[in-house]
Amino acid sequence: MPTKSKRPRTTATARPRGPAAPPPQSEQDALLDTLRPVVEMLGGMLGDNIEIVLHDLRSPARSIVAIGNGHVSGRGVGDSILSGPKDDAGFVELHREVHGNGRISSSVINDYPTATGGGRKLRSATVLYRDGAGEPFAALCLNADMTVVEMAHSWLDQMLHRRSQPAAPAVTSSQMDTLMQEIIADAVTRFTKPAKLMDKEEKLYAVEAMMRRGLFLVRNSVGQAAKALGVTRFTIYNYLDEIRKRDQSHAAADIPERANATRTGGRRKSGA
Numbered sequence: 001m002p003t004k005s006k007r008p009r010t011t012a013t014a015r016p017r018g019p020a021a022p023p024p025q026s027e028q029d030a031l032l033d034t035l036r037p038v039v040e041m042l043g044g045m046l047g048d049n050i051e052i053v054l055h056d057l058r059s060p061a062r063s064i065v066a067i068g069n070g071h072v073s074g075r076g077v078g079d080s081i082l083s084g085p086k087d088d089a090g091f092v093e094l095h096r097e098v099h100g101n102g103r104i105s106s107s108v109i110n111d112y113p114t115a116t117g118g119g120r121k122l123r124s125a126t127v128l129y130r131d132g133a134g135e136p137f138a139a140l141c142l143n144a145d146m147t148v149v150e151m152a153h154s155w156l157d158q159m160l161h162r163r164s165q166p167a168a169p170a171v172t173s174s175q176m177d178t179l180m181q182e183i184i185a186d187a188v189t190r191f192t193k194p195a196k197l198m199d200k201e202e203k204l205y206a207v208e209a210m211m212r213r214g215l216f217l218v219r220n221s222v223g224q225a226a227k228a229l230g231v232t233r234f235t236i237y238n239y240l241d242e243i244r245k246r247d248q249s250h251a252a253a254d255i256p257e258r259a260n261a262t263r264t265g266g267r268r269k270s271g272a
Helices: 027-045 090-094 148-160 173-191 200-212 221-229 233-264
Strands: 050-056 064-068 105-115 121-130 136-145
Touching: 027 050, 027 064, 027 136, 090 105, 090 121, 090 136, 090 200, 173 200, 173 221, 200 221, 200 233, 221 233
Parallel strands: none
Antiparallel strands: 050 064, 050 136, 105 121, 121 136
């Protein structure tokens, strides 16, 4: 019988694989990564008297992810949102209820007064970014030092002779607690009487002062505020809701007033 010829066996060789694909990046993280070099660019162009800050609002205890000219407020990367300027109108916008449209959206709070912890006057502006559900997750803020003499000399001198500024150390958990207690104490002691003797309007005013300094973005802050004012957590939430509704009512009432000023062209009546 004829014998079958044996075919030589072939050994399969493994094909080299390329590098593993990186995990998909969320839209929120992608936006923050896009804005980081913008902060660096603006910090190098606008002058030493203007601070540029990028916040990741999903982590309020260490919200600052990029900052330029942080010496204006004494802050650095990793600092808490509570370490920012006083009376920031951006905090009011944070608490406004917005219905999401499925896409990232933004709102601008432009040209409002704030102050540093040392009392220096600032002019501030904020772009607030919301996710598809309408929840705020990032903020890009500008804070301009309005000390007239310093601003004039700084602008002319520092644009020609740029100097790097050391970054401030990050806020620790103990410092965070201290900041929270300082904000609460400052709001409660404005009326120079015990919390149990304060009426509703005074307590409402104290809660609004805490809100405008960003206290309620931090975990457990509602409970601490309630304890300091001698009320329940539910009462604090009711106060916050009342403040939001009042601010929205004032904003709506201001629209016809501005429209009327536009129609009259701001003309003043001539004197006799």
